[in-house]
Amino acid sequence: MLHVSPPLAKTGIAKGEVLLDVENVSLRFGGVKAISDVSFDIRKGEVRAIIGPNGAGKTSMLNCINGFYFPQEGHITYKGMKRTRVRPHEAASSGIARTFQNVALFKGMTTLDNIMTGRTLKMNVGLFWQLLRFGPAMREEIEHRRKVEDIVDFLEIQAIRKIPVGKLPYGLQKRVELGRALAMEPELLLLDEPMAGMNLEEKEDMCRFILDVNQTFGTTIALIEHDMGVVMDLSDRVVVLEYGRKIADGTPEVVKADQKVIDAYLGVAH
Amino acid sequence: MSAVTSSAPKPLLSPAMMGAVKTLGIMAAITLTIVVLVQSGAMPKGSIGHNVLAAPFIDMWELPDLLVQTLWEGLVAGVLYALIALGFVLIFKASGVFNFAQGIMVVFSALTLVGSYEIMTQRMGLPTGTVVAILALIIAIATMFVLAWLVERIVLRPLVNQNEIIMLMATVGMTYFLIGFGEYIFGGSPKVMITKELGLPQGSTQFNILGGRVNIQHLDVAAAVIASVMIAGLAFFFQYTRIGRALRAVADSHKAALSVGISLNQIWVIVWFTAGVVALVTGIMWGARSDVSFALEIIALKALPVLILGGFTSVPGAIVGGLIIGIGEKMGEGYWGPLFGGGIETWLAYVIALGFLLFRPQGLFGEKIIERI
Numbered sequence: 001m002l003h004v005s006p007p008l009a010k011t012g013i014a015k016g017e018v019l020l021d022v023e024n025v026s027l028r029f030g031g032v033k034a035i036s037d038v039s040f041d042i043r044k045g046e047v048r049a050i051i052g053p054n055g056a057g058k059t060s061m062l063n064c065i066n067g068f069y070f071p072q073e074g075h076i077t078y079k080g081m082k083r084t085r086v087r088p089h090e091a092a093s094s095g096i097a098r099t100f101q102n103v104a105l106f107k108g109m110t111t112l113d114n115i116m117t118g119r120t121l122k123m124n125v126g127l128f129w130q131l132l133r134f135g136p137a138m139r140e141e142i143e144h145r146r147k148v149e150d151i152v153d154f155l156e157i158q159a160i161r162k163i164p165v166g167k168l169p170y171g172l173q174k175r176v177e178l179g180r181a182l183a184m185e186p187e188l189l190l191l192d193e194p195m196a197g198m199n200l201e202e203k204e205d206m207c208r209f210i211l212d213v214n215q216t217f218g219t220t221i222a223l224i225e226h227d228m229g230v231v232m233d234l235s236d237r238v239v240v241l242e243y244g245r246k247i248a249d250g251t252p253e254v255v256k257a258d259q260k261v262i263d264a265y266l267g268v269a270h
Numbered sequence: 271m272s273a274v275t276s277s278a279p280k281p282l283l284s285p286a287m288m289g290a291v292k293t294l295g296i297m298a299a300i301t302l303t304i305v306v307l308v309q310s311g312a313m314p315k316g317s318i319g320h321n322v323l324a325a326p327f328i329d330m331w332e333l334p335d336l337l338v339q340t341l342w343e344g345l346v347a348g349v350l351y352a353l354i355a356l357g358f359v360l361i362f363k364a365s366g367v368f369n370f371a372q373g374i375m376v377v378f379s380a381l382t383l384v385g386s387y388e389i390m391t392q393r394m395g396l397p398t399g400t401v402v403a404i405l406a407l408i409i410a411i412a413t414m415f416v417l418a419w420l421v422e423r424i425v426l427r428p429l430v431n432q433n434e435i436i437m438l439m440a441t442v443g444m445t446y447f448l449i450g451f452g453e454y455i456f457g458g459s460p461k462v463m464i465t466k467e468l469g470l471p472q473g474s475t476q477f478n479i480l481g482g483r484v485n486i487q488h489l490d491v492a493a494a495v496i497a498s499v500m501i502a503g504l505a506f507f508f509q510y511t512r513i514g515r516a517l518r519a520v521a522d523s524h525k526a527a528l529s530v531g532i533s534l535n536q537i538w539v540i541v542w543f544t545a546g547v548v549a550l551v552t553g554i555m556w557g558a559r560s561d562v563s564f565a566l567e568i569i570a571l572k573a574l575p576v577l578i579l580g581g582f583t584s585v586p587g588a589i590v591g592g593l594i595i596g597i598g599e600k601m602g603e604g605y606w607g608p609l610f611g612g613g614i615e616t617w618l619a620y621v622i623a624l625g626f627l628l629f630r631p632q633g634l635f636g637e638k639i640i641e642r643i
Binding site: 066068088089092093097098100104105106107108109113116117118119120121123125137140141180181184 | 510511512515516518519521522523525526527528529530531532533534
């Protein structure tokens with residue numbers, strides 16, 4: 001491979017340094033402990049997988065990172081700043097984008113419109129010009145539409161640009177959702193089961209896109225996935241949760257050989 | 271076009287066309303039956319069948335000027351109904367709240383306009399006229415903005431993600447608060463809308479057409495034009511701008527909207543403010559035709575059949591629904607009203623809506639709810 005200097009992020013965090021640090025995070029819903037005392041970090045430029053059996057607290061973890069939930073204990077440091085009760089749109093404006101387990105798209109809107117919503121934070125022409133849709137508002141619209149077209153090309157979804165996404169098959173919806181997250185030009189991309197419910201071919205496409213995003217744009221990716229083959233192929237490091245606790249953390253090879261992980265997935269004879 | 275290329279026989283008409291042809295066919299059959307019944311003497315003049323099925327249409331044919339007049343009045347009423355319904359649809363789409371307070375917002379905004387004009391001209395001694403009227407208009411718009419902001423802060427934010435019925439009750443509460451607050455500030459007596467001062471046209475023009483006279487109020491023309499421009503503008507704004515997209519996004523999925531960095535709080539303020547401005551325009555137009563009083567609040571109830579007809583989530587539905595109700599009401603009152611001793615205008619809209627509900631529970635344009643089991 002050619003030597004490429006690590007891309008410097010806007011914040012000056014170099015490749016390989018800690019981008020997001022989760023420290024002793026606990027999350028409760030009433031008496032139910034969803035996450036207890038979990039710590040791990042995500043480094044700039046890596047693909048980090050979060051795995052574990054159903055109900056292990058993986059999605060809750062993403063929800064904490066992106067501000068849907070506020071953990072009761074512990075804290076999350078992002079880009080060197082300790083965050084307290086960050087709200088979702090603040091997380092978004094600090095460069096965190098995400099997709100959802102059960103596709104959360106704007107079903108009545110077209111593929112293009114859906115991806116355009118990802119540009120919301122990058123657009124800032126005021127209400128006045130927008131009401132007229134003239135001058136600066138029009139220029140801005142064209143400029144961002146161009147970026148969106150790039151993403152459409154990248155994800156190879158040109159043919160469905162003007163179709164309302166509610167009508168698309170599931171696999172394509174997932175791809176549009178990825179496109180919307182990419183339109184935010186995120187530094188940290190959270191993917192919640194990006195390959196769930198896909199057939200082999202769709203999975204292969206999605207893997208290719210995820211690796212491309214990571215390598216061409218240098219985007220840091222944290223993903224939840226159940227397909228072990230995919231996880232082992234894609235990720236640089238893996239964290240394993242079970243019943244809200246962390247049971248293993250390390251490279252795919254290390255995690256694969258860990259007795260606790262094997263027990264969690266295959267069950268133990270008591 | 272040569273039909274040799276494909277071996278499969280193509281249908282002559284598309285399914286939509288087939289539907290239209292079918293409907294036309296049924297209508298023609300019904301018309302023919304009535305004509306035959308009347309001509310054969312089976313349905314003599316004065317019988318119930320003749321009064322209901324034949325006489326109104328004979329009237330329409332014989333007095334086309336009256337028909338035009340009725341249609342025009344129905345159109346104007348319809349556009350105004352559409353405007354009220356639009357206020358509901360905006361808020362329902364973006365926040366899933368059925369805003370019971372929309373009616374009182376119409377009254378409150380109109381009262382603010384007239385009230386602040388009165389205060390400025392009578393107590394502060396400013397000269398009457400267009401300048402002060404415009405100033406009052408700006409004050410009214412600003413008040414609607416403050417109201418939207420307060421609603422977001424005090425009502426929506428603490429109640430986010432609550433059950434729909436709780437949100438509905440909150441708007442019922444808001445209604446009574448606004449009635450009390452409005453009466454406290456502006457008093458309970460009806461006020462006259464400052465139509466002339468706002469530069470709205472008055473008087474009427476008579477047209478001699480179709481062997482008769484059609485009378486058109488200038489104010490009605492202005493109302494129809496302003497309402498149409500407003501509806502078209504809003505539809506355009508929703509479709510093609512960033513904020514419009516954000517509004518539609520919030521309507522579709524709250525969590526996805528949040529994840530791309532759309533602030534729900536900001537969107538709610540914008541939506542309630544827009545609904546407030548729509549209410550103000552409705553209040554001006556409606557107030558100019560009668561008085562500005564708390565009785566106006568009940569016109570909001572007229573929006574219900576419009577919403578049932580058009581669907582709660584559709585802007586075009588609000589427009590078409592409004593027109594159907596408006597025209598249907600005036601036609602019903604004019605041609606079939608006498609059979610019931612008049613006054614059917616008050617309930618006909620609901621009957622039309624009920625008829626629609628039987629066949630299309632989701633409304634004309636509403637989203638069909640298909641649940642996967």
